[in-house]
Amino acid sequence: MTYSDGGGGTPGQSLMFAATKLNTRNHRLQWLVRALFGLMTLILIVPVGIILGVLVVRGGPAISLEFLFSFPRDAMTAGGIFPALVGTMWLVAVSLMASVPVGVAAAIYLSEYAADNWLTRVINLAIINLAGVPSIVHALFGFGAFVIFAGFGTSILAASLTLAVMTLPVVIVATRESLQTVPMAFREACWNMGATRWQTIRIVVLPNAISGILTGVILAVSRTAGETAPIMFTGAAFFFPFLPHSVFDQTMAMAMHLFVISTAVPGASDELKYGTALTLITLVLLMNAVSIGFRSYLRGKKKW
Amino acid sequence: MSRTLRVLPFLLVSVACGGCDGSSGAGRDIIQNKGSDTLVFVALSWAERYGEINPSVAVAVSGGGSGTGISALVNGTADIANSSRKMRNREIEGAQSRGIEPIEYVVGFDALAVFLHPDNPIEALSITQLAEIYAEGGSHETWSQLGVSVPGCSSDEIVRVSRQNNSGTYAYFQDAVLGQADYKLGSLHMNGSSEVVDLVANTPCAIGYSGLAYATEEVEMPCISTDGGDCVSPSVESAIDGRYPIARPLFMYTAGEPTGMIKEYMDWILGEAGQCILVDKGFAPAGSVSCA
Numbered sequence: 001m002t003y004s005d006g007g008g009g010t011p012g013q014s015l016m017f018a019a020t021k022l023n024t025r026n027h028r029l030q031w032l033v034r035a036l037f038g039l040m041t042l043i044l045i046v047p048v049g050i051i052l053g054v055l056v057v058r059g060g061p062a063i064s065l066e067f068l069f070s071f072p073r074d075a076m077t078a079g080g081i082f083p084a085l086v087g088t089m090w091l092v093a094v095s096l097m098a099s100v101p102v103g104v105a106a107a108i109y110l111s112e113y114a115a116d117n118w119l120t121r122v123i124n125l126a127i128i129n130l131a132g133v134p135s136i137v138h139a140l141f142g143f144g145a146f147v148i149f150a151g152f153g154t155s156i157l158a159a160s161l162t163l164a165v166m167t168l169p170v171v172i173v174a175t176r177e178s179l180q181t182v183p184m185a186f187r188e189a190c191w192n193m194g195a196t197r198w199q200t201i202r203i204v205v206l207p208n209a210i211s212g213i214l215t216g217v218i219l220a221v222s223r224t225a226g227e228t229a230p231i232m233f234t235g236a237a238f239f240f241p242f243l244p245h246s247v248f249d250q251t252m253a254m255a256m257h258l259f260v261i262s263t264a265v266p267g268a269s270d271e272l273k274y275g276t277a278l279t280l281i282t283l284v285l286l287m288n289a290v291s292i293g294f295r296s297y298l299r300g301k302k303k304w
Numbered sequence: 305m306s307r308t309l310r311v312l313p314f315l316l317v318s319v320a321c322g323g324c325d326g327s328s329g330a331g332r333d334i335i336q337n338k339g340s341d342t343l344v345f346v347a348l349s350w351a352e353r354y355g356e357i358n359p360s361v362a363v364a365v366s367g368g369g370s371g372t373g374i375s376a377l378v379n380g381t382a383d384i385a386n387s388s389r390k391m392r393n394r395e396i397e398g399a400q401s402r403g404i405e406p407i408e409y410v411v412g413f414d415a416l417a418v419f420l421h422p423d424n425p426i427e428a429l430s431i432t433q434l435a436e437i438y439a440e441g442g443s444h445e446t447w448s449q450l451g452v453s454v455p456g457c458s459s460d461e462i463v464r465v466s467r468q469n470n471s472g473t474y475a476y477f478q479d480a481v482l483g484q485a486d487y488k489l490g491s492l493h494m495n496g497s498s499e500v501v502d503l504v505a506n507t508p509c510a511i512g513y514s515g516l517a518y519a520t521e522e523v524e525m526p527c528i529s530t531d532g533g534d535c536v537s538p539s540v541e542s543a544i545d546g547r548y549p550i551a552r553p554l555f556m557y558t559a560g561e562p563t564g565m566i567k568e569y570m571d572w573i574l575g576e577a578g579q580c581i582l583v584d585k586g587f588a589p590a591g592s593v594s595c596a
Contacts, residue, residue, distance in 0.1 A: 072352075073352070074349075074352075075345055075346075075348040075349040075352065075585070076348055124393040125538070148379065148381075148383060153381065154336065154364075154381050180372075232368075236366075237364040237365060237366045238344060238348065238365050238366045238367050239348045239352070239364070239366075240350055240362060240364045240365075241351055241352055241354075241355030241362055241363065242355065242359075242362050246562075248364075249334065250334065250336070250364040262366050262499075263495050263496035263498060263499050264341055264344050264345065264496040264498060265344075265345060265348070265498060266345065266497070266498040266501065266517070266518045266520060267520070275408075294399070
């Protein structure tokens with residue numbers, strides 16, 4: 001790191017810019033830290049890459065239209081995954097119908113209406129705790145509350161509501177955060193025009209916060225589609241010979257199906273297992289991609 | 305956005321009203337069948353076949369273990385419980401206190417096979433030896449104590465593969481082989497029979513057990529002898545004629561004397577069509593049947 005001053009000065013002058021021992025050491029350390037942290041980041045990506053790679057290589061050959069759109073045969077050792085695929089979509093759709101309105105409404109209340117008092121703080125604490133509850137505990141809660149007490153039986157409705165309770169904190173927290181990123185000045189300007197709080201929320205705050213709300217929904221979708229424990233007791237069957245007709249039917253589900261063909265059924269080929277896993281992960285990534293696309297479209301329309 | 309918000313209440317109502325339709329019956333009746341992981345494999349096949357024969361009835365099958373099925377029957381979330389062990393008196397009393405009289409059906413028999421890695425030279429085991437291996441206080445910890453050295457198993461230690469404790473297979477093995485003693489600590493408790501087979505097939509040091517129907521070509525099954533008796537290999541035939549020492553009946557339980565579609569389903573299972581599916585899956589039938 002020596003610089004020539006270009007002006008033909010004496011060597012003594014250029015020494016002014018020469019790296020001291022301390023400089024070199026700092027530089028070396030800086031390079032080391034950078035390499036180390038870069039490596040950590042790389043390690044983060046490696047499992048994702050390996051998982052996707054292995055799934056594509058080993059499960060790819062299994063994927064066909066017939067695999068996706070036919071029923072399992074021969075005690076699930078052959079055939080397709082259609083009922084599980086449809087079942088997962090039912091579960092995701094119904095649970096979003098429950099968790100999104102409730103979660104968004106709660107977040108609007110907490111962010112736009114609630115005063116900062118002890119009650120609000122208790123609610124916030126409850127939400128954080130709800131997010132930390134293990135999924136198997138949610139499963140037991142759902143079994144007691146929805147299957148037995150509410151009398152829904154083991155059904156899509158009970159399973160979806162259990163999943164909704166589980167994903168509620170994700171939706172609430174993401175929505176609240178995004179509502180709070182809308183500048184206060186927007187609201188004040190609106191109020192000054194004589195608008196009520198609700199008018200302000202509806203016309204100014206929500207349209208500006210929608211991309212953040214969708215982030216919450218994306219996270220909820222991924223979790224809903226991938227969970228096994230909460231639906232095991234509440235609505236998912238190992239095998240159900242028909243597609244579900246209503247929310248009171250039981251259903252098969254992708255995550256559960258993968259669990260079953262991997263642990264309970266002898267003779268299911270590895271290709272079938274990897275194919276199911278690949279389809280599940282693709283389904284989640286696809287749903288995420290649609291939401292992400294929509295979100296970036298809305299963000300592009302943002303005027304600030 | 306405002307349009308979306310106006311739509312939301314309707315979505316909520318539509319969920320609620322999906323309920324109104326569903327509860328009045330969507331033209332299809334559902335039988336909930338839950339329980340034993342040993343039976344789940346054949347229960348799946350029954351449900352699959354029955355759906356083709358009688359499309360107006362849907363049989364939803366779930367596993368989880370015999371205990372899971374029995375408690376589901378008692379709390380009303382299953383119509384038929386599958387169990388690879390008899391209901392315990394405590395469980396029957398629990399059901400009766402809720403006004404449920406469990407009715408027992410023997411739907412077949414299962415030889416409980418012991419699995420070894422194909423490299424393991426052992427070809428015969430006695431019940432006593434199995435108890436020494438699995439039961440608490442038993443002396444056998446290494447393969448050399450059984451007089452063999454297993455290629456690929458350098459530690460010489462016997463890796464005991466077992467089932468989770470709500471499994472009927474776990475309970476039956478405990479009764480029939482361990483003489484009701486506890487399992488040794490440090491056994492591996494697997495959640496499914498095919499998990500046991502997979503693990504043993506890949507672990508030279510391992511020994512495991514589960515229903516014969518779950519055996520694959522990747523594991524060896526030693527013949528089993530009682531003290532002083534002949535050593536009998538597990539097979540459907542030796543389970544039927546009672547020569548194989550650790551064969552057990554498989555049960556299904558209904559809540560009260562079944563009527564209507566549940567009765568029809570049980571009759572079909574115990575009839576020739578159902579029994580032949582059971583035989584096809586590697587179990588022994590409850591009565592004598594002639595299958596193609």
